[in-house]
Amino acid sequence: MTDLTDAAARREHILRAAVRQGLLDPERALLAGFVDLDAVARTVGTLHAAFPGPPAVLHAFAAKANSLVPVLAELERLGMGCEVATGGELARALAAGFPPHRIVFDSPAKTRAELEWALDLGVAVNADNFQELARIDALLAGRPCASRIGVRVNPQVGGGAIAAMSTATRTSKFGIPLSDPGSRRELLRAFRDHPWLTWVHTHAGSQGCPLELMARGVAEAVAFADEVNGTLGRRQVTGIDIGGGLPVNFAGEEVTPGFDAYAASLRAHAPGLFSGGYEIVTEFGRAILAKNGFTAAYVEYTKTVGGRPIAITHAGVQVATRTVFAPESWPLRITAHGPDGGAKHGSPVRQDIAGPACFTGDLLARDRALPPLEPGDIVLLPDTGAYYFSTPFHYNSLPEPAVYGVRTGADGRVAFELVRPAQDPYELPGPAGRTAPVRPSRGLVRR
Structure with a gap:
């Protein structure tokens, strides 16, 4: 049974449960925050x-x-x-x-x-x-x-x-x-x-x-x-x-x-x-809260540029503003996980962990040694229960992620409580405060 007194094991246990319950999904829920109540x-x-x-x-x-x-x-x-x-x-x-x-x-x-x-x-x-x-x-x-x-x-x-x-x-x-x-x-x-x-x-x-x-x-x-x-x-x-x-x-x-x-x-x-x-x-x-919360995001693409592997994820400046703009003062640890939330254990490779925003400096980490990341993997950012997902930065109209409170029973079962729903990026403000939903097509464009 997972040792839930170990902080890293506890986070992985919660992450696995979040994936199983669909709170993280590579198509519908690319990024989320969690508070361990x-x-x-x-x-x-x-x-x-x-x-x-x-x-x-x-x-x-x-x-x-x-x-x-x-x-x-x-x-x-x-x-x-x-x-x-x-x-x-x-x-x-x-x-x-x-x-x-x-x-x-x-x-x-x-x-x-x-x-x-x-x-x-x-x-x-x-x-x-x-x-x-x-x-x-x-x-x-x-x-x-x-x-x-x-x-x-x-x-x-x-x-x-x-x-x-x-x-x-x-x-x-x-x-x-x-x-x-x-x-x-x-x-x-x-x-x-x-x-x-x-x-x-x-x-x-x-x-x-x-x-x-x-x-x-x-x-x-x-x-x-x-x-x-x-x-x-x-x-x-x-x-x-x-x-x-x-x-x-x-x-x-x-x-x-x-x-x-x-x-x-x-x-x-x-x-x-x-x-x-x-x-x-x-x-x-x-x-009180920093070490009792974490952020999790999917890797969308990976590539190598100038000999440097780069993983492009859905967590960046919109949730880790201080880390992106002042990385020396606000460094974050990052752990690598597979699509099921389980920790990856491959030989570490030095790589950049990038966010989705449209500027070069949107990086969570530079030259960080982690197991090789692939599309569909998950990066987990520990110690982000304070100031990170709760203080969003709306660069590129990136939406606020869902946030969940977490309780774990004596039997190890994980229960999630919605603290903040994910912002719908396609609900746009219109005249007189009305919203105008504009959504991408779910299928290929037909000509």
Whole structure:
């Protein structure tokens, strides 16, 4: 019997079942995403175990990592909250069943209407800048509000290996800088003048950031919260939102770093976070879902060009946008499978794995050693449960693939739940919002 505790064997088991049940088909279903809901539950369990409390902790899933409503609903059932960064994500969180008091709204560009909506609901709000604080003050107009309101601070502790993902640099666009001249003094005045301002938020990490850097950023936020309370002579700051950003190991099966390792780093660098004086919110996204999902796509053609074998598949920039445009920062593993979903075991051949889009750089991997691929084979992309199939890029009008939630019974039987149906590429927008179906002929053109 298949060892379903082994991640690679579990993926192959699910892939075989998907082929048998027709969820992947070389003519009708060329590409699909899968979320292993059993594995998601285990990961959420490790997160709760790493922050056992006290103090009280709300783990708010970062919706941008996978904003599909059924996935969000599953996380709500597992006891998580939801962090949203747009009005659209707020709407999805509400549709998924998150109560407003377990939703946190972060965005550097919240509109007046979005703020009014969130405050009316009682959603927690983290302001990004002084102008937003003034806008919130005008909206509240002295009225009581059920929302927890905080301000995002930039601890300016530096960046990680991926500049575009580093949020705590000296010039990051996010939050109010703590070290700029006069900034800290103005922040203290804001807390003094606005008793409704009771939380401090920071987000110092992301993919490519070491744990120590992230923990030092949180330590700066805790120190500032202590400074606010000490300066004002009252316990005004009651909670600290430490953000998320735990990096993911895309190079292998090992889940590293784990939530427990990050919690240990936080205890070493920011012990005041666990003193009991502050409630805690976290905002993990990629670390919860990335390794619990995969993408599978058929190989349509193979050829050799300039001595280089190339496999042209149906997974490319439309689902792996970051990997295609920044392959050094976002490399993906790829495994080769036969038409039945079983792993291929031939002698590896160095080959390019290409996507279907009409530009040369649409490559999932360059010069990658894999068993020789043939038309009708399947390539599987592990670790794509976050940001990949849930954040499509509509280049060449390539359609969004179907996404399935997966549960595996004790007897090994695999049950699939449709999370998002495949987009029909031939349903085109027409006048007044109507759609005009235009479909290819199923037979040969007759002259």
